[in-house]
Structures are given as C-alpha cells and as structure tokens.
Amino acid sequence: MGCCPADAAVALAGGDLSPEAAARARRAAELDAALRETRPGVALLQLIAPGMKCGGCVASLERGLKAVPGVLSARANLTAKRLTVELDPKKARALDVADAAEKLGFETWPLEAADAADAAEKRETRDLLMRVGVAGFATMNVMLLSVSVWSGADGVTRDLMHWISGLIAVPAVAYAGRPFFASAAASLKARRLNMDCPISLAIILATLISLSEVLRSGPEAYFDAAIMLTFLLLVGRYLDRLMRARARSAASALARLQPRGATVLTADGPTWRPLEEIAPGAAVLVAPGERVAVDGEVVEGASDVDCALVTGETTPEAVAPGATVRAGALNLSGALTLRATAVGEQSSLGEIQRLMAEAESRKSRVARLADQAARIYAPVIHLVGLATFLWWLSAGADWRTAAFTAIAVLIITCPCALGLAAPMAQATAAGALFRRGVMLKDGAALERLALVDRVVFDKTGTLTAGRPVLRRPDDLHAAAAAAALAARSRHPLAAALAAWAQGAGLAIPRAEQVAERPGFGVEGLVDGAPAKLGRAAWVGAAEDAAAEEATAVWLRLGEAAPVAFLFDDAPRADAAETIAALRGDGLSVEILSGDRAGPVAALARRLGVESWRAGATPEEKIAHVAALSQAGGKVLMVGDGVNDAPALAAASVSMAPAAGADVGRAAADMVFFGEALAPVAEARATAVRTRRIILQNFAIAGGYNLIAVPLAMMGYASPLVAAVAMSTSSLLVVANALRLQAAPTQPAPSALAEAPA
Numbered sequence: 048m049g050c051c052p053a054d055a056a057v058a059l060a061g062g063d064l065s066p067e068a069a070a071r072a073r074r075a076a077e078l079d080a081a082l083r084e085t086r087p088g089v090a091l092l093q094l095i096a097p098g099m100k101c102g103g104c105v106a107s108l109e110r111g112l113k114a115v116p117g118v119l120s121a122r123a124n125l126t127a128k129r130l131t132v133e134l135d136p137k138k139a140r141a142l143d144v145a146d147a148a149e150k151l152g153f154e155t156w157p158l159e160a161a162d163a164a165d166a167a168e169k170r171e172t173r174d175l176l177m178r179v180g181v182a183g184f185a186t187m188n189v190m191l192l193s194v195s196v197w198s199g200a201d202g203v204t205r206d207l208m209h210w211i212s213g214l215i216a217v218p219a220v221a222y223a224g225r226p227f228f229a230s231a232a233a234s235l236k237a238r239r240l241n242m243d244c245p246i247s248l249a250i251i252l253a254t255l256i257s258l259s260e261v262l263r264s265g266p267e268a269y270f271d272a273a274i275m276l277t278f279l280l281l282v283g284r285y286l287d288r289l290m291r292a293r294a295r296s297a298a299s300a301l302a303r304l305q306p307r308g309a310t311v312l313t314a315d316g317p318t319w320r321p322l323e324e325i326a327p328g329a330a331v332l333v334a335p336g337e338r339v340a341v342d343g344e345v346v347e348g349a350s351d352v353d354c355a356l357v358t359g360e361t362t363p364e365a366v367a368p369g370a371t372v373r374a375g376a377l378n379l380s381g382a383l384t385l386r387a388t389a390v391g392e393q394s395s396l397g398e399i400q401r402l403m404a405e406a407e408s409r410k411s412r413v414a415r416l417a418d419q420a421a422r423i424y425a426p427v428i429h430l431v432g433l434a435t436f437l438w439w440l441s442a443g444a445d446w447r448t449a450a451f452t453a454i455a456v457l458i459i460t461c462p463c464a465l466g467l468a469a470p471m472a473q474a475t476a477a478g479a480l481f482r483r484g485v486m487l488k489d490g491a492a493l494e495r496l497a498l499v500d501r502v503v504f505d506k507t508g509t510l511t512a513g514r515p516v517l518r519r520p521d522d523l524h525a526a527a528a529a530a531a532l533a534a535r536s537r538h539p540l541a542a543a544l545a546a547w548a549q550g551a552g553l554a555i556p557r558a559e560q561v562a563e564r565p566g567f568g569v570e571g572l573v574d575g576a577p578a579k580l581g582r583a584a585w586v587g588a589a590e591d592a593a594a595e596e597a598t599a600v601w602l603r604l605g606e607a608a609p610v611a612f613l614f615d616d617a618p619r620a621d622a623a624e625t626i627a628a629l630r631g632d633g634l635s636v637e638i639l640s641g642d643r644a645g646p647v648a649a650l651a652r653r654l655g656v657e658s659w660r661a662g663a664t665p666e667e668k669i670a671h672v673a674a675l676s677q678a679g680g681k682v683l684m685v686g687d688g689v690n691d692a693p694a695l696a697a698a699s700v701s702m703a704p705a706a707g708a709d710v711g712r713a714a715a716d717m718v719f720f721g722e723a724l725a726p727v728a729e730a731r732a733t734a735v736r737t738r739r740i741i742l743q744n745f746a747i748a749g750g751y752n753l754i755a756v757p758l759a760m761m762g763y764a765s766p767l768v769a770a771v772a773m774s775t776s777s778l779l780v781v782a783n784a785l786r787l788q789a790a791p792t793q794p795a796p797s798a799l800a801e802a803p804a
Contacts, residue, residue, distance in 0.1 A: 074142065075140070096130050105125050108151060112130070112144060116143075118134045181219055182281050186271075231248075253451070256450060272766055280770050329341075330386060331387050335378055335381060342387070345369065348382050350378055350379060374394035436453035468741060471781055480730060488718065496683060499634065501634060503638075503639050508706070509687050530547075530553060531558035567582055579603045640663060641663050648661070665693050665694070691703070705719065
C-alpha cells in the first residue's frame with residue numbers, strides 16, 4: 048500500500064526534517080490536497096473552524112483572510128463553522144490561509160477532515176458540560192454559605208463565610224470560565240475583540256472585587272454573583288450549542304452518509320479500502336443493505352437500489368449490468384460489482400456536498416449588514432461599559448456600584464443574537480429544503496426567491512414529466528438515422544427517440560461530427576450524409592396538420608424530404624396544483640417554451656395558464672426574461688434544458704430539475720429532485736418564511752438591545768439578570784430559526800407528500 052499524499056510529501060522533502068518541519072510539511076500537503084480549481088487561476092479551499100462563536104469571529108476571520116496576498120474572497124459560516132476561501136494558487140498557498148486563521152486564534156481543518164472536527168466538537172461539548180457541572184455545584188455551595196451573610200451574620204462569622212466562599216468560587220471560576228478566558232485571550236493576542244472579551248472582563252471584575260472585599264474584611268463580597276454568573280453563561284452556551292447542532296448544515300449531514308470506504312476486488316481477494324485509496328476503474332463490491340461509496344457502472348449482479356438521497360426518486364430502481372449507479376444510493380436486494388467511474392469529490396454525492404457547502408457559505412444582503420454591525424459591536428460594548436462606570440461615579444455612586452453596573456452592561460450587550468439572526472435561519476432553511484427535495488446552490492437565492500412576483504416555466508421536462516413517448520413512425524429507415532443523432536443529445540425528445548429505436552431493434556447507422564445546437568437540434572453526418580434533427584424551421588420542413596397538437600421533431604437526411612416524429616408528453620402529476628398554489632400566493636405564471644404553438648397552447652389550457660409563448664430560441668428566452676426584469680419584475684425561471692441555461696442565469700432566481708441537462712443544473716440557483724413539481728411552490732413558501740423569520744430575528748436582537756442596555760445602564764439589571772437576559776436573547780433567535788424545520792402550512796399540493804423526506 049502506498050503512502051498517503053501527506054506522507055509522500057514528507058518523504059520527498061527528505062528524511063532529515065525535524066518533527067516540527069515534518070508536521071508542517073504534512074499539514075501543507077493535506078491542505079493542498081483540499082484545494083479544488085473552480086476556474087482558470089482560481090482555486091477553492093473549504094475549511095472547518097470550530098472556534099467560531101459569534102458574529103465578531105466571522106467578521107475578523109473574513110477581514111483577516113482577505114488580507115492574505117493572493118486570497119480573492121473569504122466567507123465564514125457561523126452555523127456550519129466553515130470557511131470558504133477563493134485564492135490564486137500562483138500567489139497563495141492553502142497553508143498561508145490556515146496560518147492566517149491560526150494567527151487570528153482559530154484552528155482549522157480541511158473539510159474532508161470532518162470526522163476530526165466532529166470529534167473535537169464532541170470533546171468540546173463534553174468539556175463544556177463538565178464545566179457546567181462544576182460551576183453549578185460551586186454555585187449551590189456558595190449560595191448556601193451566603194444565606195448566613197444575608198441573614199445578618201457579621202464580624203468573624205461573616206469573614207469566615209466570605210473566605211470559604213472564596214476558596215470554593217475562585218478555583219471554580221478559574222476552571223469553569225476557561226472557555227471564555229481562553230477565547231478572549233486568543234482574540235486579544237490577534238488584536239481583535241470578540242464576544243468573550245466583555246464576558247471575561249465581567250467575570251474577572253466580579254471575582255477581583257470580591258477578593259478585594261475579603262482581604263479588607265469588607266461587609267460585602269460577590270463570590271455568589273461571580274460563580275452564578277459563570278454558571279448561567281455556561282448553561283446558555285451549552286443550550287445554544289445543542290440547538291445549533293439541530294440546525295446542522297445539510298452538507299454536513301450528507302458527509303455523514305458518505306461511506307468511509309468500500310470493498311474492492313484486488314489480486315489478494317476482496318479487501319476493504321478507505322475512499323481516498325479507491326481509484327476510478329477499481330472493481331467495487333456492494334452488498335445488500337450497503338450504501339454505494341462511488342459512482343460506477345454495474346458489471347456483475349442485479350439489484351434494486353434506493354436513489355432517494357441523490358435523485359429524490361422514492362421508487363427503487365432496478366439495475367443490471369450496464370446500468371449506472373451513483374454514490375449515496377442504497378443497495379436493497381442483491382450483491383453488485385461496480386466499475387468505479389468517479390470517487391470522492393468527483394462523485395455525484397461529492398458534487399452535491401460541495402454545492403450545498405458553497406450555498407451555505409454565500410451570504411444574503413441582510414446577513415452582510417448584520418456582519419458589518421457585529422464587527423463594530425465589541426468595541427462599542429467596551430466604550431458603553433466604561434461610559435456607564437464613569438457616569439455612575441460622577442453621579443456620586445461608590446466604585447463598587449459603578450463597577451457592577453458596568454459589568455451588567457458588558458454582559459447584557461452581547462452581539463450573539465445579531466450575528467445569528469440571518470445565518471442560523473439560512474442554514475436551517477437550506478437543510479429543511481434539502482430534506483424536502485430541493486438543493487440550494489446559492490444561499491442568497493432564498494432572499495431573492497422571497498421577493499419574486501412572476502414565475503416563468505419551460506415546458507418539456509419541466510412542466511411535463513420529461514419522458515415523451517414516440518408515436519410509432521412509418522419510416523423506420525428515417526427513424527434509425529434520427530436515432531443515430533438523438534443518441535448524442537440529452538434532450539428528452541432525443542432520449543425518447545433513441546430509446547424507442549433501441550427497443551424496436553433497429554440497426555442504428557454510424558453518426559460522425561455530431562454537434563448539438565441549443566434551441567434548434569442536433570446535426571452531423573449519418574453514414575456520410577449530412578443530417579439535421581430538430582425544429583421544423585431549422586431543418587427546412589413545413590408544418591402539417593398531423594403535428595398540430597403533438598410535439599414534433601423533424602429529420603432532414605441528405606436531400607430527402609423532411610420526416611416528422613411525433614411525441615406525446617403528459618404534464619407532471621401535480622403541475623396544475625403547483626401552479627394554482629403559486630397563483631394563490633399572488634404570483635403571475637407563464638410558459639416560455641421552444642416547442643411549437645400547438646402543444647404549448649394545449650398544455651397551457653390544461654394547466655390553467657393564460658400567458659404562454661412558443662417557439663422561443665435561447666436568445667429570445669433570455670431577452671424575454673430580461674425585459675420582464677427591466678420592467679421591474681422579479682422573475683423565477685424554472686427550466687431544465689441546454690436552451691434554458693441563458694434564461695436561468697438571467698432571471699432573479701432560477702430552479703432546474705435534477706434530471707435536466709448538466710448545463711441547466713449548473714446555471715440554476717436551486718435544483719429539485721423527484722417527479723413532483725411541488726418543490727417549486729414549497730421552495731417559494733420556505734423562502735418567504737425564511738425572510739420573515741430573519742426579520743423577526745433582527746427585531747428580537749434589536750429590540751432586546753434597545754430595551755436591555757438602557758435598563759442595565761440605569762442599574763435595573765444586576766450581572767445575574769444580565770447573564771440570563773443575554774443567553775435568553777440568543778436562544779430565542781436560534782429557536783425561532785429552528786421553526787423552519789417544520790413543513791410550511793402552505794402551499795401544500797398533494798404531491799408534496801411524494802417529496803423525499
């Protein structure tokens with residue numbers, strides 16, 4: 048077995064490396080392996096940063112990483128604790144990015160090392176729970192000792208109670224408060240302020256004031272306040288962590304379904320290999336009940352596979368030798384041997400994970416505004432706390448009262464609620480949509496989708512099932528020639544023609560120099576003769592009455608007269624209900640198709656759509672969408688084909704079925720799975736709910752600060768009350784966002800039940 052890329056890098060570097068240099072070389076190789084080129088001169092790096100805790104962390108990370116020479120963009124996702132960085136590989140290395148994050152106080156791992164990050168997250172959660180227990184135990188004991196002081200004990204008895212309280216509270220605060228102190232220290236070392244800085248300052252001040260009182264035998268000590276403050280803050284942070292785990296990103300959930308390896312046929316027999324050691328071309332065994340680890344072609348065996356995870360199709364698919372199986376599918380009945388065609392990030396499941404991760408990292412306009420506010424929040428908090436302290440002193444209060452009022456202000460003005468308002472809702476919505484059959488590729492698209500006022504549908508493959516059935520042609524020779532061209536196209540009509548010819552046992556001639564002309568058809572040489580398959584006008588055919596109501600594709604072979612092939616294509620089962628739901632939501636609906644007027648008009652009548660346009664070329668589609676946008680409309684374009692891609696890109700927001708052409712899926716902001724059209728209406732309903740919840744979260748965060756800060760400055764909130772209020776505000780924002788996990792009450796076409804859970 049060969050060494051891994053990281054070990055190979057160390058070996059190539061030479062055997063005389065120091066342990067530190069070897070570890071650094073290994074880390075550099077691991078990070079370089081995580082780079083993925085997205086376009087010429089641009090590479091994408093996705094990292095996990097478990098140390099992110101607030102909007103201030105997000106702002107400082109993004110600002111710090113953008114300052115690295117060669118970094119083109121940097122986005123941080125607080126909920127998923129993920130960094131997405133675009134860089135010029137000629138000017139910056141992945142290690143430079145990781146080093147910059149470490150200087151800011153954040154340890155990072157490549158996204159592929161999600162298991163290590165999960166293990167660290169679990170350790171941190173267990174550690175946090177332990178500290179909650181210690182703080183709670185100390186709080187109860189200190190409160191019991193404080194009862195005697197509150198009851199009037201004085202002199203030696205009071206001093207003894209204070210000393211015992213201090214002996215319990217100081218070590219407990221030092222241990223239990225370490226998460227706050229360590230985070231604040233790392234932040235200050237990186238010359239920035241995060242939310243743990245004012246919290247740490249408040250806890251330390253309360254403890255130091257109490258120690259000062261004990262040393263001078265003062266009448267009051269606040270160990271009970273210091274330890275209870277620590278306890279309440281830890282409880283709030285622990286609950287916040289649990290609730291965020293419920294909103295774990297869809298990309299992370301998918302990563303957990305990705306098998307870590309597979310059984311590979313080798314010269315030594317079947318051997319289990321980790322995924323990174325499996326190469327395309329390997330023979331992979333998949334037992335019944337196992338999830339497929341790679342994209343592959345069945346070479347032996349037959350079975351039924353559940354593809355709901357990757358395609359949304361809930362009906363098991365029968366596969367036999369020659370069939371294609373995607374990573375993430377569940378093998379149900381028989382053993383299969385696959386020839387691996389794509390592994391890891393290159394597999395279908397890897398592509399979905401990558402797209403979901405990128406979508407969750409893209410920020411909406413309101414999220415960017417919240418980040419900007421959080422960036423200046425911590426410095427403002429400290430200034431407000433100092434101003435409160437000085438104001439109370441100038442008003443004649445003693446320094447202890449002024450200090451505790453300032454401490455309450457430092458605690459109560461936490462930026463957590465503001466920083467979580469948008470990203471928590473966006474991440475929860477993305478996960479909820481994915482569970483219902485919609486993959487979000489652009490997180491900001493939800494905000495745009497909530498504002499659309501018009502929906503434009505393509506016809507074939509979008510409103511219809513995309514499985515047209517060819518009426519038996521009279522000219523079988525022409526059908527065979529047409530099938531030779533159709534086999535080289537992904538258009539649903541071409542696929543239907545090719546499938547019919549194969550099923551009919553026709554001898555398919557050889558096709559050469561085949562090229563697809565988006566919006567028109569396919570052309571090439573069939574047995575040396577020039578041939579065109581596509582629109583009537585493109586091939587030079589005249590329409591006839593027989594093709595008036597049916598969808599037609601025309602073939603011109605050499606100098607022979609054009610031949611028509613007629614297709615019947617039924618609409619999706621829930622198309623009428625989905626359109627009715629969209630119209631009931633106040634949206635205008637129209638059909639924009641490249642098909643002929645007859646079939647388009649018939650479908651529009653059947654679905655109750657009044658506005659439709661037929662015979663549109665890709666250029667005309669994009670011009671129509673652009674005209675609607677210029678007139679002030681916010682357009683949702685839903686299409687599946689190559690000829691829809693320009694219009695999908697031009698629309699305010701776009702959706703494409705997963706079964707559509709690759710270029711259509713690439714151009715769309717969202718992809719929906721399965722046979723139902725209902726996910727379109729559900730995505731719109733979820734987008735509206737998400738926008739409403741984000742605005743509610745901002746209202747909660749803003750209203751909380753407008754009310755709580757003045758009350759704390761006026762002395763109406765003790766540090767303990769401030770701790771409870773601060774934790775409650777964050778928990779309210781998170782809980783409000785988690786409401787998006789519930790299915791929307793409307794629209795609810797019956798076919799929604801068919802969407803994958």
